[in-house]
Amino acid sequence: MTADKTNLHRNSTMHILIRLFQLFCVFAFLIAFIFIMEVNAAEKTIPGDAIMESEFKKLSKKRKIEREFHLYAIDGYQKMADGEVIYIWGFTHAKGFADVGEIKTKEDRDSKLLPLKVPGDEIRLRSGKNYVIVLHNAGWYETEEHSGVNNASHTIHFHGLDLIPYVDGVPKLPYPAVFPGEVFRYLLTIPDDIEGSYMGHCHVDSTNHIMAGMYFPLIIEKKPNRIYGYKFDREYTIFFSEIDSQYMEMLRSLGHIRRALDWESDYFMINGRIFTDNLKNPLSTVNDPGTRIVAYDGETVLIRLMAIGYDHIYIWHPHGHHGLTIGKDGRKLKSPYEHDSLRIGSGERYDILYKIPEATSKRICLSCNIGPGISIAHDHNMKGMVSAGVYPHGAMTIFDIRSKHSKISE
Numbered sequence: 001m002t003a004d005k006t007n008l009h010r011n012s013t014m015h016i017l018i019r020l021f022q023l024f025c026v027f028a029f030l031i032a033f034i035f036i037m038e039v040n041a042a043e044k045t046i047p048g049d050a051i052m053e054s055e056f057k058k059l060s061k062k063r064k065i066e067r068e069f070h071l072y073a074i075d076g077y078q079k080m081a082d083g084e085v086i087y088i089w090g091f092t093h094a095k096g097f098a099d100v101g102e103i104k105t106k107e108d109r110d111s112k113l114l115p116l117k118v119p120g121d122e123i124r125l126r127s128g129k130n131y132v133i134v135l136h137n138a139g140w141y142e143t144e145e146h147s148g149v150n151n152a153s154h155t156i157h158f159h160g161l162d163l164i165p166y167v168d169g170v171p172k173l174p175y176p177a178v179f180p181g182e183v184f185r186y187l188l189t190i191p192d193d194i195e196g197s198y199m200g201h202c203h204v205d206s207t208n209h210i211m212a213g214m215y216f217p218l219i220i221e222k223k224p225n226r227i228y229g230y231k232f233d234r235e236y237t238i239f240f241s242e243i244d245s246q247y248m249e250m251l252r253s254l255g256h257i258r259r260a261l262d263w264e265s266d267y268f269m270i271n272g273r274i275f276t277d278n279l280k281n282p283l284s285t286v287n288d289p290g291t292r293i294v295a296y297d298g299e300t301v302l303i304r305l306m307a308i309g310y311d312h313i314y315i316w317h318p319h320g321h322h323g324l325t326i327g328k329d330g331r332k333l334k335s336p337y338e339h340d341s342l343r344i345g346s347g348e349r350y351d352i353l354y355k356i357p358e359a360t361s362k363r364i365c366l367s368c369n370i371g372p373g374i375s376i377a378h379d380h381n382m383k384g385m386v387s388a389g390v391y392p393h394g395a396m397t398i399f400d401i402r403s404k405h406s407k408i409s410e
Helices: 002-041 050-061 106-112 141-147 206-212 245-254
Strands: 065-079 085-092 123-126 130-137 157-159 182-189 196-201 215-221 234-243 267-270 293-296 300-307 314-318 323-328 331-339 342-344 349-355 373-379 396-402
Touching: 050 065, 050 130, 050 182, 065 123, 065 141, 085 206, 085 215, 085 245, 141 245, 196 206, 196 300, 196 349, 206 234, 206 245, 215 234, 215 300, 234 293, 234 314, 293 300, 300 342, 342 349
Parallel strands: 065 130, 123 215, 234 300, 293 396
Antiparallel strands: 065 085, 130 182, 157 196, 196 215, 234 267, 300 349, 314 342, 314 373, 323 331, 323 349, 373 396
16 A cells, blocks of 8 residues: 555656656747747848858867958948038948847947948958958938838948959859848958958949948958068058939938939048048048058158049149059059059059158258158049039048157157
8 A cells, every 4th residue: 555655656746747847848949939039030141152151160169260340231421521411321330340230220220330431440350360251231221211212232342352252242143132131241261471451342233332332441461560571660541432412312312323323423532531621620631540641750651542432533642752652452563663643543452651751861952851740642633622512622631740759748
C-alpha cells in the first residue's frame, strides 16, 4: 500500500513537471514568435553575395573587421550663409556611425541622427583592412509631407575604387537598390597598396541624386600624415559641388524632377558652404574649421581636392601659393608637377602639397608671399564665385598662414 502511494506521488510529480515543461515550451514559442514578428517589422536586409558574406563572417569571428559604419540616406534642409534654406538629400549617421535601427518618423530622424548636410561626413579607412559599410534607407520625410511621395531608392558607389559588381553600388548589377525601410551591407577589403582620396555617392538616377546632395569624401591612408611616400603636417579636404535650389524645391513639392538635364545651379560650394562678404557669418567657408585653410610657416599642407556636380568645371586657385600635385584619382603620379591653378571636373580628385615658406626665408623680391598673412583661394571659373546671383558668395575660402611661434598661445 505504501509502495502504491509512493508510485502515485511520483507519477503526480512527473505529470506536474511535464505540464510545466509544456507550458514553458509554449511560453518560449510565443516569445520567439513575438521577437520574429518584431524583426520582420523592422528593416529588411537585402541579401548579398553568399561567398562574400561567409568570408566576412569568418573574418568577424577572428576579429579582423576593422570597423562598421552605418550610413542613413535621408532628406532634410541646409541653411546657407546668405540665409537661404535649401531642401537637400544626403547621407548622415548617428554618433560614431553607430547602428540606431530603423528610422520611422521625423522625430526618430531628428533625435537619433546628426543633422543632414552636404557633403556627408568623411569616412576614413586604412590600407590592408576590412570594413563593413551599411546603408539604411531612412526615407523622404519632407517630400512625403509635401507631395505624398516616399519611394526613392539609393545605393553607395565607392568612386575610384576598383571593386567587384557586388559592392560597386550600381543598381541591379547584380543587386537591387535599397528602398525605404531596407538595408544593404557593403563588404570592403582595402588592398595594402591602395591609398589616396576617393568619394562615395549614390548611383541611382545619378544626375538627380548627386545634384540633390548624395555624396561624401572617402579617404584611404596607410599611415597618418603620409601619402604616396610624402610627409605632411596637416591636411584639408576641399570638396567643390553645386546645387539648384529651384529644382530642389520642385523635388520637395512634387516628389520628382522634370527634365533632369535642365539643372541650372545657383549655388557653388566648398564643403557645402559658400563664401560671404560678411566675414563674421558662422555659416561662411571662412569660419568652418574644415574649410578655412590654416597653416604655419615651415609646414607642409596636403589639400585633398575633389569635385562633383552637373556641368561646372572648377579651377582651384589659391592666391600666392604654388602647389605640387603628387596624386590623381587615388594614384601616385610618376611625374609630380607644380601649378597655381588646377582645373577639376566632376568625379576627379587631386592630392596637392603646399610647402609654406619659413618666415625667415630670404625673399626673392619685396612683394613675394613669405610669412604670415591671409589670402583667398577660390574657383577661378568665375561663375563659381556667384551664388543666388550675388558676388562674392560662391566657392571661395581663405588661406590663413600664421607664425609658428603663435602655435603655443593658441
